[in-house]
Amino acid sequence: xxxxxxxxxGVKNVDVTDVANEFDHAAVLERCARGDHDxxxxxYLQEGSVLLGVVIRIVKDRGMAEDIVHDACLNIWQRAxxxxxxxxxxxxxxxxxxxxxxxxxxxxxxxxxNIDHSDPAEFxxxxxxxxxxxxxEAFDWQTGQRMDTCLQELETERRNCVLHAYVDGLxxxxxxxxxxxxxxxxxxxxxxxxxxxxxxxA
Amino acid sequence: xSGVDKHEDVHTLAGEYVLGTLSLSExxxxxxxxxxxxxxxxxxxxxxxxxxxxxxxAEPMPPSDYLWPxxxxxLKTQAPVHHTPVAQTAKNRPARPRLLNxxxxxxxxxxxxxxxxxxxxxxxxKDSPVPATxxxxxxxLAPQTQSAGxxxxxxxxxxxxxIPLGTFEVPEGKALExxxxxxxxxxxxxxxxxxxxxxxxxxxxxxxxxxDNQLFELTLEEETGSxxxxxxxxxxxxxxAVEI
Numbered sequence: 001x002x003x004x005x006x007x008x009x010g011v012k013n014v015d016v017t018d019v020a021n022e023f024d025h026a027a028v029l030e031r032c033a034r035g036d037h038d039x040x041x042x043x044y045l046q047e048g049s050v051l052l053g054v055v056i057r058i059v060k061d062r063g064m065a066e067d068i069v070h071d072a073c074l075n076i077w078q079r080a081x082x083x084x085x086x087x088x089x090x091x092x093x094x095x096x097x098x099x100x101x102x103x104x105x106x107x108x109x110x111x112x113x114n115i116d117h118s119d120p121a122e123f124x125x126x127x128x129x130x131x132x133x134x135x136x137e138a139f140d141w142q143t144g145q146r147m148d149t150c151l152q153e154l155e156t157e158r159r160n161c162v163l164h165a166y167v168d169g170l171x172x173x174x175x176x177x178x179x180x181x182x183x184x185x186x187x188x189x190x191x192x193x194x195x196x197x198x199x200x201x202a
Numbered sequence: 203x204s205g206v207d208k209h210e211d212v213h214t215l216a217g218e219y220v221l222g223t224l225s226l227s228e229x230x231x232x233x234x235x236x237x238x239x240x241x242x243x244x245x246x247x248x249x250x251x252x253x254x255x256x257x258x259x260a261e262p263m264p265p266s267d268y269l270w271p272x273x274x275x276x277l278k279t280q281a282p283v284h285h286t287p288v289a290q291t292a293k294n295r296p297a298r299p300r301l302l303n304x305x306x307x308x309x310x311x312x313x314x315x316x317x318x319x320x321x322x323x324x325x326x327x328k329d330s331p332v333p334a335t336x337x338x339x340x341x342x343l344a345p346q347t348q349s350a351g352x353x354x355x356x357x358x359x360x361x362x363x364x365i366p367l368g369t370f371e372v373p374e375g376k377a378l379e380x381x382x383x384x385x386x387x388x389x390x391x392x393x394x395x396x397x398x399x400x401x402x403x404x405x406x407x408x409x410x411x412x413x414d415n416q417l418f419e420l421t422l423e424e425e426t427g428s429x430x431x432x433x434x435x436x437x438x439x440x441x442x443a444v445e446i
Contacts, residue, residue: 103229
């Protein structure tokens, strides 16, 4: 698949009337790959606060989050040429760069703390916990995407685990502490939720 | 996990990687595999696409006014090698290099850069024992207490001095190892073992010249230093180089 529809014409001649148009992430990456500083600035203006919001939520420290957005921008800049639009959307790629920097950073920071050798297999049959208490929704999570339907099919406590991981960057142990569910149960829930989500999205 | 469908395994692993529940030691092999494993790349990208809409659950946060100027400054120090014409890279490249590689998490602990710069301002304002005029300075802070433990000063971009500001109790059988990493390096480089309370001079002859924002850290390693050539122990002190 070529990058059709992302001709450079419209992007090079950005003028005020184009601002209302959908932001073209793929075109911006292409310009970054050619060394156009202004392209990265446009991306920053468009997504900077969204990226920072996502990263702060994960690392929970503003200074560290700004460092990570800084690093993410450089990373995006350096690797823009390697982005392949046939393999995924540019916006997804951009956010994945920032999120994984943030996740690596907190896992690195906390690596001495979370020593955990429990095997989720031991807890495969531990279904008792979910009946022990009523579980409230932790997120106002509906986005209008197809995935909503699939998340909807998960039990509330499992959906909470999945979203606590994705949005808050919580580790298994942190989710366990946060929800009060046993660690192995959390691991098993997430594994099985992923299976079900994939089946549902297939 | 024996007996589990291999195919399913890739998707579950990819899903856990994207969700972020894996530990650092579990994430690293995944990132390594992502450099060459096409099936895993696809599985990861599929999860990234599925979950991206939920990143909107995090409220946007306007960056400080300093962030873009800082990014711009860093951009200028980037080597130009990355910007070969697109025709030769994205289009003709046989295999996609690294899908989701991320710089080592090592640098993530550096939310202290600004703090270090502030501390440095204070140090300089007082009777700084700084000879000549170093181009760069780094204050290494203890991540937990944010207290300054060491200062790095550079009289040239190839020669630095690490100066203790206090003492540090090294546990039996352990040693402090000194590391550095610039923004565009793949991995940190060891500058050797450090004796607490003792200043050392380090020649950076075999490294690129010191640059703005370059990270320095001291980690606690085995007595003989990290066996892997990469920091493995906890960070005791960390900071970024600030151009003066």
